[in-house]
Amino acid sequence: MKTFKQFINGKLIDSHSKDWIEVENPFTGEIIARVPKGDAEDALAALDAASKSQTAWAATTASFRAGYLKKMAELIRANRVELARTLAQEQAKIIGLAQVEIDFTADYFDYYAGWARIYEGEIINSDRQNENMLLFRKPVGVVVGICPWNFPFFVMARKVAPALLTGCSIVLKPSSNTPVTTFEFAKLVSQLDLPKGVLNFISGSGKTLGNTLVKSKLTDMVTLTGSVEAGQEIITASAENVTKVSLELGGKAPAIVFADADIDIAVKGVLDSRIIFSGQVCNCAERAYVHKSIYGKFVEKLAAAMKAVKYGDPFDATTVYSSQIDRAQQTKIDEMVVRAKVAGAQVVTGGKKADTKTGYFYEPTILVGMRQDSEIVQKEVFGPVLPVLPFSEYEEVIALANDCEYGLTSSIFTTNINTVMRGIKDLKFGETYVNREHFEGMQGFHAGWRKSGIGGADGKHGLMEYLQTQVAYIQF
Ligand code: NAD
Numbered sequence: 001m002k003t004f005k006q007f008i009n010g011k012l013i014d015s016h017s018k019d020w021i022e023v024e025n026p027f028t029g030e031i032i033a034r035v036p037k038g039d040a041e042d043a044l045a046a047l048d049a050a051s052k053s054q055t056a057w058a059a060t061t062a063s064f065r066a067g068y069l070k071k072m073a074e075l076i077r078a079n080r081v082e083l084a085r086t087l088a089q090e091q092a093k094i095i096g097l098a099q100v101e102i103d104f105t106a107d108y109f110d111y112y113a114g115w116a117r118i119y120e121g122e123i124i125n126s127d128r129q130n131e132n133m134l135l136f137r138k139p140v141g142v143v144v145g146i147c148p149w150n151f152p153f154f155v156m157a158r159k160v161a162p163a164l165l166t167g168c169s170i171v172l173k174p175s176s177n178t179p180v181t182t183f184e185f186a187k188l189v190s191q192l193d194l195p196k197g198v199l200n201f202i203s204g205s206g207k208t209l210g211n212t213l214v215k216s217k218l219t220d221m222v223t224l225t226g227s228v229e230a231g232q233e234i235i236t237a238s239a240e241n242v243t244k245v246s247l248e249l250g251g252k253a254p255a256i257v258f259a260d261a262d263i264d265i266a267v268k269g270v271l272d273s274r275i276i277f278s279g280q281v282c283n284c285a286e287r288a289y290v291h292k293s294i295y296g297k298f299v300e301k302l303a304a305a306m307k308a309v310k311y312g313d314p315f316d317a318t319t320v321y322s323s324q325i326d327r328a329q330q331t332k333i334d335e336m337v338v339r340a341k342v343a344g345a346q347v348v349t350g351g352k353k354a355d356t357k358t359g360y361f362y363e364p365t366i367l368v369g370m371r372q373d374s375e376i377v378q379k380e381v382f383g384p385v386l387p388v389l390p391f392s393e394y395e396e397v398i399a400l401a402n403d404c405e406y407g408l409t410s411s412i413f414t415t416n417i418n419t420v421m422r423g424i425k426d427l428k429f430g431e432t433y434v435n436r437e438h439f440e441g442m443q444g445f446h447a448g449w450r451k452s453g454i455g456g457a458d459g460k461h462g463l464m465e466y467l468q469t470q471v472a473y474i475q476f
Helices: 040-059 062-076 082-089 095-117 153-164 182-190 206-215 230-239 261-279 295-307 327-342 392-400 417-426 460-465
Strands: 006-008 011-012 020-024 031-036 122-124 131-139 142-146 169-173 199-200 222-224 244-248 253-256 287-291 346-349 365-368 385-391 410-411 431-434 467-474
Touching: 006 040, 006 182, 011 131, 011 365, 040 142, 040 169, 040 199, 040 206, 040 431, 062 082, 062 095, 062 153, 082 095, 082 153, 082 206, 082 244, 095 153, 095 460, 131 346, 131 410, 142 206, 153 182, 153 222, 153 295, 153 385, 169 206, 169 417, 182 199, 206 431, 222 230, 230 244, 253 261, 253 460, 261 287, 261 295, 261 392, 261 410, 287 295, 295 385, 327 365, 327 385, 346 417, 385 392, 392 417, 392 431, 410 417, 417 431
Parallel strands: 142 169, 142 222, 169 199, 222 244, 253 287, 253 410, 287 385, 365 385, 410 431
Antiparallel strands: 006 011, 006 199, 020 031, 122 131, 131 467, 346 365
């Protein structure tokens, strides 16, 4: 079993708490590593280091800071196979997807390094003669990054890369379920000559260590990727110091299949969007609405495709998905399906925990016969379970899709360009995918509406989250 240290003020150190978080491989049930279970004192030490280093870091040039991002990308590439294996073990992610996540993360550091010479301020016309108004973009300051367990390596980079590039310092906390790949990265980063304190990795409970990070006066911004509940707690905790928050939370993405859709493209798009990483992805298709004229055919084809999905060992190249993250997640999914059945849903395929020797598997599941206001249609499942509902009219399906407390992603399947453009206009979601699976690009902007979040990540607009403006009025 591997043992890791925290990375605070440029040093790999133990938590003074001497307590540990043990990390289970969800597929085998084996404990593969332990990381320090840090407490409030660790949180404050990391924030102190981040705070003391930030001004000098911000005084360097963006292209100097980008140099470190490029080095991080190189370190990831040099260790890409080992990092992917670790990721696959710590969360039962199939090895192919784990490798994609590692490689994408390296590219992500390079991508934001490329922004060093691109982001800029503005010169604004003044109302007074002989006056220049200059708008500067300056780093927000000390950032706290809090990560979920589902894409732990990529989401780490989604916070670290823009923070460091813009001259912020950062304290990053991974999820207690999946801290291992992040701490492997911390070990790699400790080899760089990065100014001490600008990047810190600590681990511990969200409600104690995480809460201390959020409530501290030293914290200028909190960026959380996680559940709506954690987002709400963070909004409350950040109120005292009016700390900036950027929240990427849950989703309940609708996939709409119109009568004129290419049904095979729609089946593949919906399937891929539902079962990727065992359904544990924020932008997964969580409910499908299919025009009544093709409903029967679509359900039949999707059921056949779902039944053919092979789940099992994440290291088997033919496996499509593996175990849920833990028993609690498997139980949550099962209880939601049981309640859906009590409320009248019928199981087309799946509908129960999978009978496997190891792991916490759930069968690929299709449900029909639900009401729009039922829990399974309204709440995030985060598992390989898809409710499929019929619709008759365009206006009806748009209203059903928008009738949801979340607003992260959505998709449309149609061959009619007018329906595409109308759908994009009428859907109230941060992302809309057309005739494809739900999976965002790093140059886009991943941002949820309604309870799916505040602010967002990626691309130009994601970079702006880490910058604040200052306007100078200059008479000459
Ligand atoms: P979670 O909310 O349980 O935990 C996320 C992180 O927040 C963890 O590190 C946890 O320790 C920390 N945390 C929890 N409560 C806290 C508090 N009060 N103060 C400070 N930190 C706290 O979420 P999870 O189970 O790890 O991840 C799954 C959820 O994340 C799903 O709802 C999913 O949709 C969402 N998610 C969203 C996106 C997105 O981009 N919108 C991406 C990935 C996951």
